[in-house]
Amino acid sequence: xxxxxxxxxxxxxxxxxxxxxxxxxxxxxxxxxxxxxxxxxxxxxxxxxxxxxxxxxxxxxxxxxxxxxxxxxxxxxxxxxxxxxxxxxxxxxxxxxxxxxxxxxxxxxxxxxxxxxxxxxxxxxxxxxxxxxxxxxx
Amino acid sequence: xxxxxxxxxxxxxxxxxxxxxxxxxxxxxxxxxxxxxxxxxxxxxxxxxxxxxxxxxxxxxxxxxxxxxxxxxxxxxxxxxxxxxxxxxxxxxxxxxxxxxxxxxxxxxxxxxxxxxxxxxxxxxxxxxxxxxxxxxx
Amino acid sequence: xxxxxxxxxxxxxxxxxxxxxxxxxxxxxxxxxxxxxxxxxxxxxxxxxxxxxxxxxxxxxxxxxxxxxxxxxxxxxxxxxxxxxxxxxxxxxxxxxxxxxxxxxxxxxxxxxxxxxxxxxxxxxxxxxxxxxxxxx
Amino acid sequence: xxxxxxxxxxxxxxxxxxxxxxxxxxxxxxxxxxxxxxxxxxxxxxxxxxxxxxxxxxxxxxxxxxxxxxxxxxxxxxxxxxxxxxxxxxxxxxxxxxxxxxxxxxxxxxxxxxxxxxxxxxxxxxxxxxxxxxxxx
Ligand SMILES: Nc1ncnc2c1ncn2[C@@H]1O[C@H](COP(=O)(O)OP(=O)(O)O)[C@@H](O)[C@H]1O
Ligand SMILES: Nc1ncnc2c1ncn2[C@@H]1O[C@H](COP(=O)(O)OP(=O)(O)O)[C@@H](O)[C@H]1O
Numbered sequence: 050x051x052x053x054x055x056x057x058x059x060x061x062x063x064x065x066x067x068x069x070x071x072x073x074x075x076x077x078x079x080x081x082x083x084x085x086x087x088x089x090x091x092x093x094x095x096x097x098x099x100x101x102x103x104x105x106x107x108x109x110x111x112x113x114x115x116x117x118x119x120x121x122x123x124x125x126x127x128x129x130x131x132x133x134x135x136x137x138x139x140x141x142x143x144x145x146x147x148x149x150x151x152x153x154x155x156x157x158x159x160x161x162x163x164x165x166x167x168x169x170x171x172x173x174x175x176x177x178x179x180x181x182x183x184x185x186x187x
Numbered sequence: 188x189x190x191x192x193x194x195x196x197x198x199x200x201x202x203x204x205x206x207x208x209x210x211x212x213x214x215x216x217x218x219x220x221x222x223x224x225x226x227x228x229x230x231x232x233x234x235x236x237x238x239x240x241x242x243x244x245x246x247x248x249x250x251x252x253x254x255x256x257x258x259x260x261x262x263x264x265x266x267x268x269x270x271x272x273x274x275x276x277x278x279x280x281x282x283x284x285x286x287x288x289x290x291x292x293x294x295x296x297x298x299x300x301x302x303x304x305x306x307x308x309x310x311x312x313x314x315x316x317x318x319x320x321x322x323x324x325x
Numbered sequence: 326x327x328x329x330x331x332x333x334x335x336x337x338x339x340x341x342x343x344x345x346x347x348x349x350x351x352x353x354x355x356x357x358x359x360x361x362x363x364x365x366x367x368x369x370x371x372x373x374x375x376x377x378x379x380x381x382x383x384x385x386x387x388x389x390x391x392x393x394x395x396x397x398x399x400x401x402x403x404x405x406x407x408x409x410x411x412x413x414x415x416x417x418x419x420x421x422x423x424x425x426x427x428x429x430x431x432x433x434x435x436x437x438x439x440x441x442x443x444x445x446x447x448x449x450x451x452x453x454x455x456x457x458x459x460x461x462x
Numbered sequence: 463x464x465x466x467x468x469x470x471x472x473x474x475x476x477x478x479x480x481x482x483x484x485x486x487x488x489x490x491x492x493x494x495x496x497x498x499x500x501x502x503x504x505x506x507x508x509x510x511x512x513x514x515x516x517x518x519x520x521x522x523x524x525x526x527x528x529x530x531x532x533x534x535x536x537x538x539x540x541x542x543x544x545x546x547x548x549x550x551x552x553x554x555x556x557x558x559x560x561x562x563x564x565x566x567x568x569x570x571x572x573x574x575x576x577x578x579x580x581x582x583x584x585x586x587x588x589x590x591x592x593x594x595x596x597x598x599x
Contacts, residue, residue, distance in 0.1 A: 066484045073482065073516065091516055091547035095555060098518040102485070146556055152301035154519040160555035204347045211345065211379065226493050229379055229410035233418060236381040240348070284419055292382040298418035325486070409496035412534040416527045427536050429503050 056117035063101050063130075064110045072101040072113045076128055083117050083124040085186055093126060093184040096161035100130045100180055103157050107150070108132025108178055118183065125166070125185035133177040140172065194255035201239050201268075202248045210239040210251045214266055221255050221262040223324055231264060231322040234299035238268045238318055241295050245288070246270025246316055256321065263304070263323035271315040278310065329354045331361050337369040337438060338362065338400075339431070343376050351387040358391060362398045369438040370395050373431060375406030382420050389423045401441060403427065405434035466491045468498050474506040474575060475499065475537075476568070480513050488524045495528060499535045506575040507532050510568060512543030519557050526560040538578060540564065542571040 059079070061072050076097040080090040097113070104111040111132030118127045137143045144162070149155035162168040167183040197217070199210050214235040218228040235251070242249040249270030256265045275281045282300070287293035300306040305321040329350065332339040338361055344350060358370065372388065374380065380388070392402035403426045415422070428434035466487065469476040475498055481487060495507065509525065511517065517525070529539035540563045552559070565571040 066486050070482050070484050077515070088547045088550055091545075091551050092554065095516045095518050095551045098516060098520075099555075102518075102520060154523055154557065156519045156556050160519065160557070163554050163556070164551065204349050208345050208347050215378070224493075226410045226413055229408075229414050230417065233379045233381050233414045236379060236383075237418075240381075240383060292386055292420065294382045294419050298382065298420070301417050301419070302414065407534055409493075409500045409531075409535065412531045413493065413496050413527075415534060416530040421530075422534065427534055429500065429536055433503070433536070 058114045058116040061113045061115070062110075063104045063113055063132075065105070069098060069101045069105060072115075073098050075113070075115050076126065079115050079117050079126050080184070083126055083186060085126065085184060089184055089186070092164040093128075093182075096164040096182055096184075097128055099157035099161045100128075100182070104130045104132045104134075104178075106153075108134035110134075111177075120185070123185045125183050127167075127181065127183040130180045131177065132179075136174040136176055136178055137170075137172045138174050140170065144170075196252045196254040199251045199253070200248075201242045201251055201270075203243070207236060207239045207243060210253075211236050213251070213253050214264065217253050217255050217264050218322070221264055221324065223264065223322060227322055227324070230302040231266075231320075234302040234320055234322075235266055237295035237299045238266075238320070242268045242270045242272075242316075244291075246272035248272075249315075258323065261323045263321050265305075265319065265321040268318045269315065270317075274312040274314055274316055275308075275310040276312050278308065282308075328357070331358060333361075333365060333367065334435070336367055337371055337435060338365065338367045339371045339373065341373040341376070346377065346384055348383055351384055355387055355391050355394065359394050359398060362395060362400050367400050368442065369435075370400050370402040371431060371434045371438070372402065372404045373406050373434075374404060374411075375408075375430075377408070377411065380407075380411050380415055382418060385415060385418075385420045385422060389425055392423070392425045401426070401438055403434040403437055405429065405431055465494070468495060470498075470502060470504065471572070473504050474508055474572060475502065475504045476508050476510065478510040478513070483514065483521055485520055488521055492524055492528050492531065496531050496535060499532060499537050504537050505579065506572075507537050507539040508568060508571045508575070509539065509541045510543045510571075511541060511548075512545075512567075514543075514545075514548065517544070517548050517552055517557075519555060522552060522555075522557045522559060526562055529560070529562045538563075538575055540571040540574055542567055 059075060061075050062068060063072060073094050077090060077094050080093050101113055109132060111130065114129045116127045118125045142148055144158050146159045147155040165182040165184050169181040172178040197213060199213050200206060201210060211232050215228060215232045218231050239251055247270060249268065252267045254265045256263045280286055282296050284297045285293040303320040303322050307319040310316040329340055329342055340358065388404055395402045405428045407427055426437060428437050466477055466479055477495065525541055532539045542565045544564055563574065565574050
């Protein structure tokens with residue numbers, strides 16, 4: 050599990066298309082700072098892009114909180130996406146490759162889970178959704 | 188969500204093949220009036236054509252109601268298709284790309300959802316079907 | 326119900342769709358075209374959709390099946406004049422026109438047919454369409 | 463919203479994506495490209511993504527649908543310059559770019575188009591893309 054945080058969390062509101070781009074840039078800068086490999090940076094930023102878009106489109110907007118974390122000798126990046134949208138009623142369905150309630154590709158949740166080392170999803174219908182992901186240096 | 192209506196709704200009965208053409212023409216004229224881009228006009232009119240045909244073929248006829256709408260600075264078009272036909276028993280199936288109970292391509296519902304910004308489907312078996320779509324200026 | 330005139334240019338039939346196409350008109354077009362191919366022995370068909378403001382799944386399917394029917398009657402079909410907005414919408418709708426050949430305009434469509442015939446003397450199915458039918462209940 | 467410049471090299475349009483692509487910019491790119499294909503009669507499109515640090519499912523879909531739209535407008539598309547990390551990530555994400563053709567760089571992309579056109583005079587659908595629509599509710 051992700052334990053002691055090695056840096057201050059940085060928050061990025063997600064209220065527009067451009068904010069999704071800003072989330073990518075913020076996540077990349079922290080991933081570079083903790084020295085993730087180029088491939089791991091790319092995987093994490095891609096996952097963050099998917100989840101930030103979901104926060105915007107389905108969650109009605111929200112925030113991303115990006116933190117440099119440390120666990121023994123390993124450094125990493127943790128990102129928390131939070132919204133107060135409708136929540137996800139059928140999580141199994143939502144996590145299925147190819148399933149979308151909108152017009153998407155249905156790969157955002159299932160695909161981003163494959164791209165990160167930790168993936169934790171907390172949702173309540175009518176209350177909102179909170180997704181925490183982390184990626185660690187090797 | 189679509190809120191204050193900026194224009195009077197215009198109704199077009201859907202009882203024949205030619206009425207489907209009239210729905211397209213009415214939707215296009217309102218889309219032009221609210222200054223949707225040519226591409227967005229085309230997407231909306233195409234979705235309307237699909238849904239009007241469904242109203243005719245599966246709903247046994249009905250109406251289309253077309254309204255110019257406003258939401259802050261953005262203008263848009265809302266179209267409501269209503270019939271008192273058999274309703275849709277299995278909505279997941281009906282929304283699946285390629286599924287048709289008749290001889291169609293099975294792209295009317297799923298495809299038109301991709302073409303619009305808002306898509307809301309309300310149906311009850313034995314009572315009828317009501318589909319509301321909206322497209323907004325960018 | 327307006328009929329769609331079918332012109333003959335040498336061995337090519339030319340349909341120019343000018344009306345806002347109702348489903349019945351589209352079906353009538355397809356039927357009339359098949360008769361004309363057989364009556365004239367035409368080797369090619371050009372369907373000009375420059376005037377069409379939308380192509381939905383019904384009309385798209387008619388274009389695809391028209392190409393398939395023509396192919397069975399030994400004529401190749403090219404659809405010309407598709408508007409950019411129509412192309413974008415068709416793809417987002419999820420419709421594939423199967424193997425329907427397209428060209429920018431009438432001249433390019435005719436040139437395409439001539440090229441295919443010249444190159445494909447030994448293989449006249451070179452621009453053959455296939456229709457992918459949807460899964461259905 | 464930054465626009466993406468579209469250059470013309472003979473009968474090929476070249477888009478070089480330099481910005482960190484927002485969804486709206488990607489859609490605007492697709493729309494502008496379709497108009498330019500029709501306006502210029504271009505036969506090919508090369509999309510250079512050398513500068514793109516990530517391709518997520520939205521941008522990946524735009525690349526795939528752009529190829530399908532171009533095909534309907536009778537132009538072939540090649541995506542060039544994909545970074546290795548992007549390719550690895552796309553596969554792990556589970557995204558298929560459909561039949562989008564790729565090449566290492568601009569020169570190889572142009573060569574691919576020329577080769578396809580030369581070989582495919584009798585069958586110019588040689589690099590035709592198809593779009594597989596996702597399953598949905
Ligand atoms: N933050 C969220 N709030 C509510 N619903 C969500 C959220 N994120 C995802 N979902 C639901 O899960 C579905 C699957 O999401 P995803 O796998 O990212 O595919 P896509 O974004 O292409 O639809 C979405 O279509 C949506 O219904
Ligand atoms: N207004 C309606 N009333 C009842 N059933 C409908 C209605 N609209 C769609 N359906 C059902 O949903 C199915 C899928 O519709 P659609 O995706 O438009 O494909 P298609 O029109 O090609 O059959 C139809 O075959 C029909 O069974």
